[in-house]
Amino acid sequence: MGQRIVIDPVTRIEGHAKISIHLDEAGDVAETRFHVTEFRGFERFCIGRPFWEMPGITARICGICPVSHLLASARAGDGLLAVLIPPAAEKLRRLMNLGQIIQSHALSFFHLSGPDLMLGFDSDPAQRNVFGLIAADPNLARNGIRLRQFGQEVIELLGGRKIHPAWAVPGGVRNGLSQSGRDQIRAKIPEMLAIALDAIGRLKHLTERYQREIETFGVFPSLYLGMVGPGGRWMHYGGKLRVIDHTGKILIDELDPIDYHDVIGEAVEPWSYLKFPYIRALGYPGGMYRVGPLARINVCSTMGATRADTELRELREQAGPVIEGSFYYHHARLIEIIAALERMEMLVEDDDLLSNELRADAGVNRREAVGVSEAPRGTLFHHYKVDDKGLITDVNLIIATGQNNLAINRTVGQIAQSYIRNGQFDQGILNRIEAGVRAYDPCLSCSTHAVGQMAMEVELYDAQGELIDRVSR
Amino acid sequence: MAAKTLTIDGHLVSARPGETLLEAIREAGITIPTLCHLDGLSDVGACRLCLVEIEGQRRLQPACMTMVSEGMVVHTNTPRLQAYRRQIIELLFAERNHVCSVCVASGHCELQRLAGMVGMDHVRYEYLSPDCPVDISHMRFGIDHNRCVLCTRCVRACDEIEGVHTWDVAGRGVDARVITDMNQPWGTSTTCTSCGKCQLACPTGAIFPRGVTVGERPLASERIALIVEARKQRW
Numbered sequence: 001m002g003q004r005i006v007i008d009p010v011t012r013i014e015g016h017a018k019i020s021i022h023l024d025e026a027g028d029v030a031e032t033r034f035h036v037t038e039f040r041g042f043e044r045f046c047i048g049r050p051f052w053e054m055p056g057i058t059a060r061i062c063g064i065c066p067v068s069h070l071l072a073s074a075r076a077g078d079g080l081l082a083v084l085i086p087p088a089a090e091k092l093r094r095l096m097n098l099g100q101i102i103q104s105h106a107l108s109f110f111h112l113s114g115p116d117l118m119l120g121f122d123s124d125p126a127q128r129n130v131f132g133l134i135a136a137d138p139n140l141a142r143n144g145i146r147l148r149q150f151g152q153e154v155i156e157l158l159g160g161r162k163i164h165p166a167w168a169v170p171g172g173v174r175n176g177l178s179q180s181g182r183d184q185i186r187a188k189i190p191e192m193l194a195i196a197l198d199a200i201g202r203l204k205h206l207t208e209r210y211q212r213e214i215e216t217f218g219v220f221p222s223l224y225l226g227m228v229g230p231g232g233r234w235m236h237y238g239g240k241l242r243v244i245d246h247t248g249k250i251l252i253d254e255l256d257p258i259d260y261h262d263v264i265g266e267a268v269e270p271w272s273y274l275k276f277p278y279i280r281a282l283g284y285p286g287g288m289y290r291v292g293p294l295a296r297i298n299v300c301s302t303m304g305a306t307r308a309d310t311e312l313r314e315l316r317e318q319a320g321p322v323i324e325g326s327f328y329y330h331h332a333r334l335i336e337i338i339a340a341l342e343r344m345e346m347l348v349e350d351d352d353l354l355s356n357e358l359r360a361d362a363g364v365n366r367r368e369a370v371g372v373s374e375a376p377r378g379t380l381f382h383h384y385k386v387d388d389k390g391l392i393t394d395v396n397l398i399i400a401t402g403q404n405n406l407a408i409n410r411t412v413g414q415i416a417q418s419y420i421r422n423g424q425f426d427q428g429i430l431n432r433i434e435a436g437v438r439a440y441d442p443c444l445s446c447s448t449h450a451v452g453q454m455a456m457e458v459e460l461y462d463a464q465g466e467l468i469d470r471v472s473r
Numbered sequence: 474m475a476a477k478t479l480t481i482d483g484h485l486v487s488a489r490p491g492e493t494l495l496e497a498i499r500e501a502g503i504t505i506p507t508l509c510h511l512d513g514l515s516d517v518g519a520c521r522l523c524l525v526e527i528e529g530q531r532r533l534q535p536a537c538m539t540m541v542s543e544g545m546v547v548h549t550n551t552p553r554l555q556a557y558r559r560q561i562i563e564l565l566f567a568e569r570n571h572v573c574s575v576c577v578a579s580g581h582c583e584l585q586r587l588a589g590m591v592g593m594d595h596v597r598y599e600y601l602s603p604d605c606p607v608d609i610s611h612m613r614f615g616i617d618h619n620r621c622v623l624c625t626r627c628v629r630a631c632d633e634i635e636g637v638h639t640w641d642v643a644g645r646g647v648d649a650r651v652i653t654d655m656n657q658p659w660g661t662s663t664t665c666t667s668c669g670k671c672q673l674a675c676p677t678g679a680i681f682p683r684g685v686t687v688g689e690r691p692l693a694s695e696r697i698a699l700i701v702e703a704r705k706q707r708w
Contacts, residue, residue: 050609056687057575164574166687174686361684389609389660390683 002030003423010034010434017442019433021416027423032413034405034437035272043395051080051364051386056166058382058397062443063163064107067100067155068375070168071237072382077170079258079369080386081362088355089172090238095347096158096167097237097373098340102192103151104376105293105333108441109199110144113330116435117206121213122428140202143195147337150192154344157181172359179354186348193307193341200311200334207318210327216418217436218326218411221246223279223289224298225403227374232301234308234339236374242299243279243289248322251281257372260381264398277403288406291378292440293332298322303335305342311335326411326439333376333441364390375400377443401442411436479545488541495523495536498549505549506558506587509624510537511674513698514633520624522558522587525549533557559591567598568647569605570619571677577685578678581692584622585677601647609683610660614672616651621679623649627671630697639665651679673697 002025008018017035024030042061049057055073059066071093078085115128119136127135134141152162158177159165167174207214225243229235232242241255243263252263267276267284278287289295303309315323315331323332347353364386371382378400385394401408415436419429476487481501488497493516498505509520518538525536528546533554548554565571565584573579609615628640628651639662643652654662672680673696681690 048607050607050615050683052684052686053575053577060574169686170684174689391607391609 003027005420005425005430007430007434010437017437019412019437021412021420021433023420023423027421029413029417029420032409032416033271034409034412043397046392046395049392051077051384051390051392052170054382054384054392055168055170059164059166061397061399064443065100065104065375065377066164067096067159068373068380069382070165071097071373072371072375072380074168074170074173074371075238075373076369076371076382076384078172078360079371080364080366080384080390081170081360082365083171083360083362085172085360086355086357088176088352089358089360091347091350091352092158092173092177092358093168094237095177095344095353096155096165098344098347099151099154099158101151101236101340101374101376102337103148103155104441105337106144106148106151108376108438109330109333109337110141110148112441113435113438114140114144116431116438117203117210117330121432121435125427125431128431140199143198147192147195150188153188154185157184169359171361174359176356176358177353182348182353185344189341189345189348193338196334196337196341197307200331200338203330203334213432213435214325214327216415217432217439218407218414219324220410220414221324222407223251223282223287224295224322225279225289225291225379226296226299227372227379228300229304232299233304234296234300234302234336236296236340241372241379244299244322246322246324248298251279257370257381260370260372260383260398264403266398266402272405274402274405275398276405277398278406285406288410289403290326290407291400291403292329293336293376294323294326294329295378296374297332297335303339305339308335308339308342311338326407326436329439329441364388375443377401377441378403399443401440404440404442408437408440408442411439477541477543477545479541479543479547481547482549490541492541493537494525494534494539494541494545494547497541498525498536498547503549505536506590507537508583508587508622508676509626511626511630511676511694511697513701514626514629514674517625517629520622521561524554524557526551526554555591559593562588562591562593563596563598565622566593566596567600568603569621570600570602572619575687576620576678577681577687577690578620578692579688581688581690582678583676583692583694603647608659610658611662611665611667611683612660613667613683614659614669614680615683616653616659616680617678618650619679620677621651622677623651624676625651626674626676626694627651627680630670630674634697634700635666635668635670637664637666640671670697670700 003023005021006018010017010019020033021029022031046057055070058069058073061069111130115133119128119132156162159167223243223245227235227239228242229239243252244250255263263280264277265280278284279289297312303312312335319328368385373380380400381398383396384392387393412433415433477490478487481498486497486501506522508522510516516537518535523536524533526548527534573585605618607617631640632638639653640651642649643656644650653659654664673693678690
């Protein structure tokens, strides 16, 4: 008699998903699946739109990381115009993306995963949310909120609004940075760095407590894909792509985003709305790869920022030259916040930022282009084809979370297998399975819902599909 | 000729003979919603947003098409009118695909402003979601039928001010579309002078300069009246 456990919905992630766990006759885990149960349809309904509108439209894919879509889309637009955008525009786009990495990572670490990490995976589900965190450690919660606020302020200073700024456009950006805006950013960086360094210190102290989780959350060899800059420096916008294997060997380097299709294939499974990208050279599903903070700190040779590099060296000494477990996504996120703040510190001193030359103008000079940005959750591809007037004829979006899809599925399986024995499980175990998903900070949509307050139901079915048990919270 | 005296919303107002009720209402300092009316163009009374109640008349009358007359008693903002106006705006939103958040005219759009003015917080009608094309074949401008409300201001500006009549309307009911020349791509029009007055007259983001992005199309429809006025003074 087999059983099926369903976790629906998965909480504290961005978007809607469920997990199903199939148990065999002995009550051990036979198979697990992470289903994405929503469908957005952007690739279809953008067809026929002028490509100039695409950054504004695709930014609406997400309320957490609209900047990633904005930048990838504007960059694809630059390609269709076949222009080299003004240096100020390039640097300002980079500045906004740093702001976004900071705010999104702060959300993931403090608001979404913080409750698990600080209160414990087995703590009371009614308290295991950001409000519980505020009650237990108001200072930490306040720091997290302030850090996110800072990232959002940088976005607002440039784009005029925190969420969905229609700021980056094909050919450049619409507004520059004011002198007072630059001063405001400059003044706040030291405090934000202190917050980020304090947070990573606290996370390091938790390593011992969560040894079992570290060993069972997505610890398996996989490929890693991410953007790097010149000299293999950590890069989030405007770089080339690199793929490494689990030993750290560079399989693909200096890949121009326009050629992504030669390297990345996309598989479809009937039980999920999310596609399953894989590295073609290794086939499906063997070409499983991971993207996002962990992948980026794995593929880069250096963070290109002093304090972040110190943290990265320390982590590599502890966890190996290629950091394998998904639990380390949390560390990677904090290292990236530190790096983003340090890079921002350097970038704001550049007087180019105050330039008024911000937007290149041209007609349709190419019929196909690919724009890539490193979203907080990983490498994001926007691939457009247009007709001779500039109306979109084809759109392909490869989202970070899609690329982590195979790894998330495998992580869910690994945690379930490790904790569920003889059909026995409890709330804490189910939360660990969710936390394994949360480590990737998946963004399944732009939907933002009541954090930690959604109902969760787990149902047990026998082999005949009869419901034999139900746990809900 | 003697001025006409009428009562608008309880106030005694004097108006010039031959003036429309809309002009008299505005001169009295009262704002009523309009959409197909544009200062400088002839009126067609198509949108029905400026409907008013006139005592002694059973039917509602469009203020833009009704002449003032002596002793008229007019009400411009009754609950009945408010309900109709909101209904009209909702129907306009339901008929095509108006998505303010990603529209080139967002923040500078008369339809958007009217929706706020009439208190439209949601649409009670089922959206028709028609599959409307976008034509950006013209070198400088584009037309997105998703955002067109068929006010025909472009048609009148092209005909009455520029004098070329490139624009017209084809089809009936929900299938009606503004067209250029013989219903051909705008870029192939042989009559269009590329003057851009249609774009100035457009109340929404339906006609826009090529290459603009979200919220970048300014609303400059008052320039039509300025052109008309300037020509009067010169000629």
